[in-house]
Amino acid sequence: MQATDSVTLDNCADEPIHIPGSIQPHGVLLAFDLTGALLAWSDTAPQLLGLTPVLDMPLAALLLPPEVQQVVAECRDGIEDGEAPAAALEVAIGGRQFDCIVHVHQSRLIIEFEQRETPSDAVAAFALKAHAAIDRLKRQKSVDALLQLATEQVRTITGFDRVMGYRFHEDDSGDVIAEARRDDLEPYLGRRYPAGDIPAQARRLYIINTLRLIVDVGYTPSPLRGRAGAAPLDLSHSVLRSVSPIHIEYLQNMGVGASMSVSIVVNGRLWGLLACHHMASLQVPYSIRMAADVMAQVIASLVQSIEARDRARRVEDSAEVRTRVMETLLHNEEPARAMLAHAPALCESLQAEALIVSQYGKTMVHGAIDAALAARIVASLPAGDSDLVERTAVSDWPQDMRAALGQWAGMLALRFDPATAGWLLGLRREQIHTIRWGGRPEKVVVAGPLGPRLTPRGSFDEWREMVRGRSVPWNATDKLAATQLLGEMHRASVAKHIETDRARTQLLAMLGHDLRGPLHSINMAATVLQHGGAASTMSTRIQASSTRMERLISQVLDMSRINGGIGLGLTRSDVDLVALLQDLLDEARLSHADLRIESSLPPALRAQVDGDRMVQVVSNLVSNARHHGTHGEPIQVKLSEQGDQVLLEVRNVAPEIPAEMVPMLYSPLKHTSVGNVRNRGGLGLGLYIAHEIVQQHGGQIIYRYEAPQVVFTVTLPRT
Structure with missing residues (x-):
């Protein structure tokens, strides 16, 4: 390999490992053009096959066994766009047993002879074990159980000392989530390995050629011979391809003698890896390796099914939540407050731990978050055109907010109504966790076997790193649920406007x-x-x-x-509610001579309220009873005290309010109120304003029906 001038991570990532110019020495590689003329061969050809290759020698002149010529012919017949998949067979040449693998890549016919010592009957027995293992894999219900069984079965059929099941993160670092090993080996289960352990070009090869074997880490590469100055032979699909010296050094630092990796590719992405290590050299026959590769494909299919099932369940649950939220937005005058009724379901849908709803300048919270902090978080949102704002780390927040965040680090904000500054925010806590790295993750520049350069880690002892300031990232399913919810909320807001x-x-x-x-x-x-x-x-x-x-x-x-979000501007003072009610009810009796009002009041009941606004509440409830109650029947008003709460009840005989009207009781301009023959001057605003006054006092107003009476109950804190 040509030395690089400077030592950087890019040098490592740019290493052309698909064109190494050499192979591992336990086999022979012959490369031809599509006419059958010899283009390249490995130095091992004379020793292992007894051949004396000559440039442009016809394939037929090499006197290879007839079965090899037949497989070559079949492979050529299957060429499409200069490519043909691998075909394999067992052959004996010069008293040696070989696995012969033939494939076409970039219009080059490549024949590889991999020397094998394991007898055919033993290989067949291992293949039967692999078939039984695949059947067991299909019965696993979770990803962790699937990977653990896979590591155990691959170790059984291949004989490696250690088999690890990796699962990669979005940043391409990988966790060992399953392991089967020799008892005397140090466990690596639970450790994380940095993304730099598999550079980008190696990751590409892991995807297009899903199995790679290094029989002996200490091997001396066998160079390829051919026409001088010709383009390097692309060995991306070769089974004998020589590997990067940097990777060899990496394995030697781990004390590994032989290595095999089997890729788990899900939806075109390197999802995971079965990494096999042996403390001495180990040759695994091609057919057994292919059985392990088939197992990896089954794992990929099962992982895809498990993840798709989980996504489908979340999508279905999210759809139900969206339907309920839509109804709330369409039938309530205060969507922000009404949405809090769905806060637990919204948290589940968005996988959030707290919720903030803000509209008209009013901010409400669900979960263990301070209201003042919630208001600051809403104020920190950008004023641009983006309706979806994502933050996953404290560093993503404005500088002046970071110190105040406390336990919170992640945020997914949905602007559901720009006209009213309507925001729905899901929050996630900071995930303080310890990563158990398999050695310190940074590479360092030292004088390695190839001179001064970026050298792989020399120690794989566990190294712990405390990670702070980050939440669990919002994954694709979280953001899909958020986007769909945002779309529905936008439509509801438009309809409401x-x-x-x-x-x-x-x-x-x-x-x-x-x-x-x-x-x-x-x-x-x-x-x-x-x-x-x-x-x-x-x-x-x-x-x-x-x-x-x-x-x-x-x-x-x-x-x-x-x-307008201004609020009614309460002015609280110490008020005797009994005296206030007596004056109000006496005035109502004088104004309406035919009105019967029966009251049940204690001698006195004092509370910290806005007296004028409370007069509005009672006046509106009595007026509502007069206009909608049965003529001639009395209106009953009762005031009582329950602990630190004040209870006010207004009852009147009337038909039960239809169920479909109950959600709109506190909406203004209701068609049942506007134009009412018994209240021609009414605008349907009485209950709406009463409801707002009670809520701003920290209380609630509730309707119920106790035949034959309609009952409105107001509950207020005394202080």
């Missing part, structure tokens, strides 16, 4: 109509007064009309404050 625009148009039309009535009454009353009409009657009419206008305008302003 269309509905809101329609409601806004309807609201403006109703306000124009409903304000015209009281304004006309005020104008008429003013005209009568100018002409000496009855002052007391006109004064009452003006007051009633003004009150109605004030109520309509107040409700619209409150709705605007809520929708």
Whole structure:
């Protein structure tokens, strides 16, 4: 090999290992063009085959056994685009047994004779064991169990001292997740090996040629001879290909005498590897190696099935979650708050450990995350066009946020409604874990057998590294679930905006109509007064009309404050709720002579609330009962104390609210309220505003039906 001028990781990665110009010396390689003219041969040809190769010698002149000539003819017949897969047979030449392997690559016919000492009957017995092993592999249900059984079976049929099952990570480092070994060998199970142990060009060869054997790590390569100055022969598919001196040094540092690797390729990617080590030289017959290769293909197929089954289950579960979230977004005026009802399912779908929902400047959380930190996280999101933001490490966050993150490191943020700054964020904790490296992962520049260069690790003793500041990465399935959820949420938001625009148009039309009535009454009353009409009657009419206008305008302003994310601006003070309710109920009885109100109140009950806003809550609930209850039946109001909670109940006789209407009870401009014959001036905003006031007090308002009564229960903290 030609020496490189500088010593870098790129030099190692760029090593042309597919054109080494030599083979391992336990066999012979002959290369021909497609006309049958000899192009190249290994130095071992005269010794092992008794041949004296000459450049351009015809294949027929080499006097190879007839069965070899037949396999060559079949291989040539199968050529497509200059390629033909390998065909193999057993032959005897000059008293030696060989596995003969024939293939075509880049329009070069390559015949390899691999010397073998194992008798054919022993090989057949191993093949039967391999068949039984494959049947057992197919019954495994998990990846770990599959790899463990595979290492045990490959060791049984090949005789290696150690067989390890690797699984590679996204960064191409690999964990040993299964191992079968000789009892006196140090266990490597659970150790991780860095991506640099398999450079990019070696990884490529592992994919296109899935099995590689080194019979004796201490071998002296047999060079290839042929036309001087000709392009190097590509040995990517060769079974005798000589391997990189750097890899040989790597194995020698491990004390390995022979090595075999069998690739596990899933969806075109090197998913894993069966790595076999022997402490002395070991020749494994070709047919037994092919049995191990078939086992690896079965493993790849089973891994693909297991992972596809797991993905399908997650996709199905995520679809159910999306359906429920869609219904919530479409039927609730506050999607952010309503989505918290689905927080556990959303966490499961996104594989998140905490959830943040933010809209209209309001931020709510699910999980062990501080609300103030959640608000800072939302504020740190980019203002660009990206609707999906991913972070997997503390270093991915803005500099000024990192110190405040605490246990959190990973984030997947979905902007479901840009118009209202609607975000859904899944968070993952920092995964503090120890990687058990198989030796310190860094390569160093030393004077190796090939001179000063990047030399592989000399020690494979366990070396532990504490990894901090990273979460479990968001994998393809996580991001698929997030993308599909984001698409559904976008559609729901668009539909909601269309509905809101329609409601806004309807609201403006109703306000124009409903304000015209009281304004006309005020104008008429003013005209009568100018002409000496009855002052007391006109004064009452003006007051009633003004009150109605004030109520309509107040409700619209409150709705605007809520929708704009401003909030209602509570002013809490120590209030006697009993005195407040008594005044309110007395006023309602005076205003509506036919109204029957029965109250059950304690002597006194004090709480830290906004008194004016609580008047709105009770007034709206009583008004709702009056307009929708059975005429002539009493409205019952009960106030009580339960521990540190205040309970307020408003009951009235009425038909049960239809189930399909219950989710929209607290929505504004409901068609059941707007235009109600018993409340023609109503906008359907009463329950909506009452619900918001109660929630801003830290309480909740709940509807239930106790035949024949509709019951609304308000629960508030006293302080």
